[in-house]
Amino acid sequence: xxxRGIAGSSILGLKRVNPSRYxxxxxxxxxxxxxxxxxxxxxxxAPGNIDPLEGLVIDTVLAAGESQSANRMVTYINAVHKTTxxxxxxxxHSRTANVAPLTSNSQTVETQMxxxxxxxxxxxxxxxxxxxxxxxxxxxxxxxxxxDHDQFRLWEIAGAGHxxxxxxxxxxxxxxxxxxxxxxxxxxxxxxxFIECGKPVNSGPQHFVAKAAIAALQxxxxxxxxxxIADRITLAVDSHEGEGSDDTGFARDNVGNILGGIRxxxxxxxxxxxxxxxxxxxxxxxxxxSTELFDATTLAELYPSVNDYIDRxxxxxxxxxxxxxxxxxDMHLISAAAEAVEPW
Numbered sequence: 001x002x003x004r005g006i007a008g009s010s011i012l013g014l015k016r017v018n019p020s021r022y023x024x025x026x027x028x029x030x031x032x033x034x035x036x037x038x039x040x041x042x043x044x045x046a047p048g049n050i051d052p053l054e055g056l057v058i059d060t061v062l063a064a065g066e067s068q069s070a071n072r073m074v075t076y077i078n079a080v081h082k083t084t085x086x087x088x089x090x091x092x093h094s095r096t097a098n099v100a101p102l103t104s105n106s107q108t109v110e111t112q113m114x115x116x117x118x119x120x121x122x123x124x125x126x127x128x129x130x131x132x133x134x135x136x137x138x139x140x141x142x143x144x145x146x147x148d149h150d151q152f153r154l155w156e157i158a159g160a161g162h163x164x165x166x167x168x169x170x171x172x173x174x175x176x177x178x179x180x181x182x183x184x185x186x187x188x189x190x191x192x193x194f195i196e197c198g199k200p201v202n203s204g205p206q207h208f209v210a211k212a213a214i215a216a217l218q219x220x221x222x223x224x225x226x227x228x229i230a231d232r233i234t235l236a237v238d239s240h241e242g243e244g245s246d247d248t249g250f251a252r253d254n255v256g257n258i259l260g261g262i263r264x265x266x267x268x269x270x271x272x273x274x275x276x277x278x279x280x281x282x283x284x285x286x287x288x289x290s291t292e293l294f295d296a297t298t299l300a301e302l303y304p305s306v307n308d309y310i311d312r313x314x315x316x317x318x319x320x321x322x323x324x325x326x327x328x329x330d331m332h333l334i335s336a337a338a339e340a341v342e343p344w
Contacts, residue, residue, distance in 0.1 A: 001037040002069065003027045031103045034076050037063075038084050045086060060221050061086065062214075066093040067162065067287075071100035075113075077127060078120050089221040090127045091214060092119070094162050096139045118146050128217040128227065129154045132206055133258055133276030134162035134289050136233050137250055148229050153216075155230045155325075157209045158261035159274035161202030161289025165190060168288075171207065176329075179336035181207070184272045186291055188281075195288075198280030202289030203272075205264040205326075208334070212327050228324045234260030255294070255302075262325045265316040265334060269309065271299060271341065296344040306343045313338040 006027040007013050014022040044052050045061055063086075065073030070092045077090055079102055099117040119127055129152070135141045136156055146154060166174075168190035170181045186200035216227035234251040251259040256273040266274055273292040279285045294302070303309040317334055320326040326334070 001033045001040065002072065003030050003033070004068075029104070030072075031105075033072060034080050034102070037076065038080065038086060041086050042084075060088050060218060062089050062091055062217060062221070063087040064091040064093065064214075067096070068100075070095040071098055074117060074119060075100040075102060077123070078117065081123065081125070087125060089125050089217050091217055092127060092129045093210065093213075094132055094135050095129065095141060095144070096135065097141055097144060116144060118144060119152060121146075121149060121152065123151050125151065126217060126220045126226075127152050128213055128220075130210060130213045131156045132160040132162050132289075133158055133204075133233060133261065134160070134202075134287060136261075136276070137258070138162070138277045138286060142233075142235060145232060150226065153227045153229065154232075155209065155213055155227075156233045156261040157204075157206055158233060158258050158263060159202075159204040159267040159270075159276075160206035160209070161204060161276050162287040163190070163201075163284070164206055164288060165201055165203040165291075166207045168195065168201070177333075179333050179340060182330075182333045182337035183340070184266065184274070184291060184293065184337075186272075186293055190288060195282050195284050197282065197285035197288055199278065200291045200293075201279070201285070202274060202276065203291045204274040204289070205266040208326050208330050209262055209264065211330065212325055215327060216324060230262050230325070231260050233258055255298070256292075262320075263316070264320050264326060265313045265338070268316045269312045270294070270302075271309070299344040306341060309341065310335075310338050 005013060006015060006025050008016045015025060041061070045058060063073065073090060073092050074095055081087065099113040101113050119129065131141055131154065139162065146152060148154060165185065165187055166181060174181045183203070185203050187203070188197050188200050189195070190197065190201045219225055220227055235249065253259055255270060256275065257267045257270055258275065271294055276289040278290045279288050303312070314335055317326065317331050321328050321331055
């Protein structure tokens with residue numbers, strides 16, 4: 001629905017990916033993105049002469065937007081939803097502190113956007129807002145936090161990057177049966193030749209929690225069972241021994257991982273410092289967070305043995321699954337990745 005999805009950047013966009021098929025497409029600009037999104041959705045929900053789903057009956061319609069598109073989804077929710085009434089629920093993934101405009105020529109009071117835009121609290125459908133550590137720490141969305149209510153949930157993922165190793169490479173071949181997607185690894189070139197970062201990028205738990213969030217939203221829409229309420233990432237200095245805040249003002253534990261937020265084995269039984277900030281390199285690298293694997297000495301201090309580490313991962317996993325933040329179907333991948341860790 002957005003201009004960049006058609007015209008793209010240096011390597012992306014339909015016209016560049018498949019010019020023989022899409023070269024004739026002309027996008028009028030992002031001022032039209034909200035209506036394009038509505039029209040395409042309506043063509044699927046209420047088809048005319050051409051039925052894109054060939055007779056399949058739709059039970060649930062969810063709208064989703066991530067990153068730049070998440071900002072437009074927020075504006076769509078606030079300004080368009082009550083007019084169109086097309087969607088049963090919304091998944092807003094990694095919004096930033098920016099506000100997407102209704103029009104690029106906001107000359108009137110009616111089209112000027114507020115400096116801070118919260119998601120309206122009078123909706124008749126649920127909204128799930130999923131934020132990574134990068135979004136909160138680097139992109140300053142802590143200022144946009146809202147209280148949970150009967151149609152809104154905010155989840156913040158500790159140890160996750162706005163972009164990461166999974167979204168840049170591993171996810172392209174993931175069919176759900178390879179523990180490699182659950183492995184913590186140091187890779188500084190998430191897209192070789194296009195994105196080269198100064199440090200290994202984040203290889204944390206974002207995609208596992210995102211899957212749980214989507215499943216929770218679907219269940220919420222269908223059954224009315226609201227997702228669990230999650231703790232926010234901790235802003236203030238923690239008073240526990242060995243814990244404190246860094247120069248960003250967020251509380252960290254004694255190995256440098258952030259406190260609060262949605263907890264997973266990646267941060268509660270860590271083998272690396274997984275953070276949403278601290279990156280350098282190409283322009284997009286600021287979004288990728290970083291990974292710093294612990295050396296053998298640190299691992300030995302944290303865990304008497306590999307078996308102790310594996311047992312603690314499984315205990316943490318059971319807690320996260322019971323809380324609703326990781327799907328039971330993903331437990332075996334994360335456990336298998338832990339079992340494959342080399343002894344120290």
